[in-house]
Amino acid sequence: MNDFDYIIVGAGSAGCVLANRLSASGKDRVLLLEAGGSDRSPLIQVPLGYGLTFSDPKYNWMYTTEPDAALNDRTSFWPRGKVLGGSSSLNAMVYMRGQEGDFNDWRDAGNTGWGWDDVLPYFKKSEDHVWGASTHHGANGEMRVSDFADQVHPLCGRFIEAGKRLGYGYTPDFNGERKEGFGLWQMTIRNGFRESTSNAFLRPAMQRSNLKVITHALVSKVILKDRKATGVECTVGGHTQIFECRKEVILSGGAINSPQLLQLSGIGDTQALRDKGVAVVHHLPHVGQGLQDHLCVSYFFKSKVPTLNNTLGPWYGKVWAGMRYMFNRRGPLGMSVNQAGAFVRSRPDLERPNLHLYFNPISYTANTAPVGKRFQLQNPDRFAAFLISFNTCRPTSRGSVMIASNNPLDKPRIETHFLTTEHDRQDIMDGSRMVRSIAATSPLSDIVESEHLPGIQAQSDADIFADFAKRAGSVYHASCTCAMGTDPATSVVDDRLRVHGVQNLRVIDASVFPAVTSGNTNAPTIMVAEKGADMLLQDNA
């Protein structure tokens, strides 16, 4: 099969959904090009394997950001999936849609059809939720969303109870009616295996004769004739090839690579592209601008009772966990270490939660090592400890992604510009106080031996900022670099995800978010792909 209707670049969270939906009728011929390789590895399929793929270049683009003044001029390590399934093959599997207001904000910014009531059916469409169908959940979709209440570490209960005693309430379903409060995360895991979009959406569709998937295929640019996309240039096995399509090219390379590809193709800011030796096809200054992410810091607490450190640290604990997983697919290897958390309002005047808190019954002090060293996610601390982390839900600081040269093999420059607004700085102070008040509340406080990091000596605002600058890092929710909007001066795609001013070219992935959602970004990316697929099929009918 060599003639195609659609070409999708990138088999990640969005690309795998698109490949499934666009090939479903059998009428269209679909080509999916992925720079990475197969996901058939236990490191990917066993849920806790992400501790190892986190810094494995075989599956990972391994990006490094530029030094950021707000982080003591530190660079940050940004893993991104380079494998079938993309980042859904190496993420922490938390299933979180975000707040209703996130999408209503998208709609109110002029993006028709993206309000909460518009997007909820698309969230439900993908879902095969373990609790079955309801007002809030779907049960006929491809992607299993599971509940681990019977398996999470007992300390999660103490965390939730402390939150309740502080007056925040218990939330049985963060993707249900009430998205505020303390509770347990749901996870994209099926029968003890990672439910990446590759497993859920792509693998079943690969049986179809009208879908062709090529791995180790690095797309280097979009072919444009008179500002109309007709195909892509791609390197496969060391050979450059041109693939053409009749209908549309869809970029699903993620928030770093989609803007990079547009820029390499001559779509971006005229002067910036010329400076890099790229022939300009279409001036679209916002390409790569508007980058958002969640910047998080972890507070480490030594525990009087065993935590997952005691289970997964010693060799005999690892063996036990491995045996347990092999026999019944249960236990710590079969789920995420991100097990519980909260969404809270740190001030009573706020309309919606502004803080996202994470409770992990495990700790890795090594993870605070200077960036650039390999992270030691597979080796927990040798003492019993847990961590509580937080980030602001809706940061207002914005960064950028810009090609470093016209060579597609050169990594783009990622400028984060974190904490450039008073809003973001205020939320850090609130988050720090919140974490400490939770740890100081029974029944969690009953088992806290001491605050290990940053340590109780860090009390003043200046101390807290200094600690944040020293230790904060990304939770890998990069988005918004090809943002949806009405004005081509301040956005990249319209509300049908078409690149402004260019025909037959769409971006469909986390880069089109107008603003980052309040929680984790995998589920909203999948929703964007579901909705984008419908738009493609409607507009090309």
Ligand SMILES: Cc1cc2nc3c(=O)[nH]c(=O)nc-3n(C[C@H](O)[C@H](O)[C@H](O)COP(=O)(O)OP(=O)(O)OC[C@H]3O[C@@H](n4cnc5c(N)ncnc54)[C@H](O)[C@@H]3O)c2cc1C
């Ligand atoms: C370590 C980590 C943990 C995370 N944890 C969570 C979590 O627990 N819950 C959650 O909701 N979210 C989480 N996220 C975020 C979430 O996984 C991402 O937001 C989401 O996967 C983004 O989807 P995407 O389709 O935009 O991009 P991706 O899934 O990254 O897909 C992009 C794909 O395009 C391919 N590609 C890129 N450029 C090219 C090219 N030029 N040619 C060919 N192919 C190309 C890439 O190799 C990749 O496969 C995490 C992310 C990471 C990295």
